[in-house]
Structures are given as C-alpha cells and as structure tokens.
Amino acid sequence: MSSRITTVFLIIAVLFSFLVIISKLALFRLPGDNRGYEPEQPIAFSHRLHAGELEMSCQYCHSEATSSRHAGIPAASTCMNCHSVITASLGAVRAEEEAAAKEKRAVRPVVSQELSKLYQALGLDEQMKRAGTPRTVNWIKIHDVPDFVYFDHRAHVNAEVKCQSCHGPVETMERVRQIENLSMGWCINCHRDPQAQGIKGRNPSLDCATCHY
Numbered sequence: 628m629s630s631r632i633t634t635v636f637l638i639i640a641v642l643f644s645f646l647v648i649i650s651k652l653a654l655f656r657l658p659g660d661n662r663g664y665e666p667e668q669p670i671a672f673s674h675r676l677h678a679g680e681l682e683m684s685c686q687y688c689h690s691e692a693t694s695s696r697h698a699g700i701p702a703a704s705t706c707m708n709c710h711s712v713i714t715a716s717l718g719a720v721r722a723e724e725e726a727a728a729k730e731k732r733a734v735r736p737v738v739s740q741e742l743s744k745l746y747q748a749l750g751l752d753e754q755m756k757r758a759g760t761p762r763t764v765n766w767i768k769i770h771d772v773p774d775f776v777y778f779d780h781r782a783h784v785n786a787e788v789k790c791q792s793c794h795g796p797v798e799t800m801e802r803v804r805q806i807e808n809l810s811m812g813w814c815i816n817c818h819r820d821p822q823a824q825g826i827k828g829r830n831p832s833l834d835c836a837t838c839h840y
Contacts, residue, residue, distance in 0.1 A: 659773065665804035666767045670744045679798035685790045692780045692790075700766050703749050711755060715739040769805055770794065776811075777838050786831075792817070792824050814838070 677683045686692055691699035715737040727734040738746070738753045745764075752758035770793070772778050783793075791797065795806030807813055817824055818831035 660808045660810065661771075661805050662808050663804060664769055665802055666769065668767055668802070669764055670748075671741045671802070673801050674797045674803055675799055675801045685797075686784075692784045694781055696777075696779045696781065698780045703745060703761075703764060706745055707749070710742055710745060714742055714753075769803055770809065772809055775839060777840065786826060786829050788824065788826060811838075 677688075678685060688701040688705060689698040690701070690705075691697060716739060719737050719739065723737045724734055736753060743753065746753065746755070747759070748762055748764045750757055750759040750761040784790075793807060793809075794803075797803055815833065818833055821827075821829050821831055
C-alpha cells in the first residue's frame with residue numbers, strides 16, 4: 628500500500644514538474660525578441676484616440692514612410708496643426724463651461740497636462756506665447772532591428788503592406804507596444820507568402836543581400 632502511494636505521489640510530482648517546465652518554455656524568448664515592449668513616452672500620445680477614434684492616417688504623422696527608409700517621428704509643429712486650437716479633451720472643456728455657467732464667470736482656458744508638456748517643449752506658455760527655449764521631445768523608439776539588418780519603410784508601404792502587419796493594431800493602443808518579434812524567420816515567412824498578408828502581385832526577394840549588405 629505504501630509503495631503504491633509513493634508511486635502515485637511520484638507520478639503527480641513528475642506531471643507537476645513537466646507542467647512547470649512547459650510553462651517556462653512558453654515564456655522563453657530568443658535574444659532580441661522584444662514583444663510586449665511598451666515604454667512610457669515623454670508625452671502620453673494616444674494612438675487609440677488619434678488613429679482609432681479620429682481615424683487619422685498613419686502617414687499624416689509618419690509622413691516619411693513612403694519616401695524614406697525610416698517612417699520618421701513627426702515634428703512638434705505637426706502636432707500644433709491641431710493643438711494650437713485644441714488644448715484639452717472635449718470632456719474637460721465642457722466641464723469647464725458648465726462650471727463657469729454655474730459660477731457665473733468667464734470660461735477659463737483648459738490645457739491638459741500632456742499638451743502642456745508639448746507647449747513647454749516648443750517654448751510656449753498656455754496662451755501660446757513665447758516663454759522659453761524650444762527643446763527636443765525625446766521619444767523612445769519601440770520597434771527596432773539590429774544594425775546589420777537593412778529595413779526600408781518605403782519599399783513596404785509602397786507595396787501596400789499595411790502598418791498593422793508589422794506594428795499590430797496600433798489604432799487600439801493607448802500606449803504603443805511591440806506585437807511581433809521582428810525576427811528574420813518572421814520576415815522571411817511574409818516574403819515567402821505575401822498573399823497571406825493580403826499583398827497581391829508582389830514577389831518579395833528572398834536574397835540574403837536584400838536585407839544584409
């Protein structure tokens with residue numbers, strides 16, 4: 628009886644150990660696999676709001692994607708095309724209007740905390756007047772490939788590869804994170820079967836020298 632209990636116990640222990648090992652292997656990643664990387668940016672820019680709710684084109688901000696190797700980070704002046712007028716969310720503006728009406732006073736300007744950071748970077752005060760020296764917004768790069776890999780945005784965008792194919796559903800992300808592993812195998816699989824990505828009439832190169840030279 629005792630040996631039977633011991634055997635059952637050992638079997639349970641082995642199965643439990645096996646499950647633990649499997650769960651650990653599922654979390655194993657090769658060096659350079661940064662899936663889930665989601666750094667906090669110097670200004671909290673919501674892709675969910677801009678690309679999702681407002682349906683802004685990716686190339687309005689990343690305008691170099693069709694003409695350059697790099698998609699580019701928009702200049703602060705691009706943000707000001709809208710945010711010289713829009714200084715806070717609609718909810719915050721309406722809340723101030725309601726408060727002003729109740730208190731029988733003039734409506735005060737409402738500036739969100741994040742847009743205040745943008746204005747400070749441009750050397751502006753909340754009245755959009757020059758108040759300091761402009762400085763660079765140090766955005767943190769999320770999607771990156773090794774230096775020995777040549778990746779050209781224009782080749783992919785002009786071939787009508789959707790931004791989401793590589794960057795995931797950014798229009799749903801409050802803070803952008805890396806979705807794909809950006810490994811060579813992942814790239815090669817797309818080059819082998821572009822139709823799977825909805826890309827028709829294209830035959831991407833499988834030559835090593837295309838990306839490594």
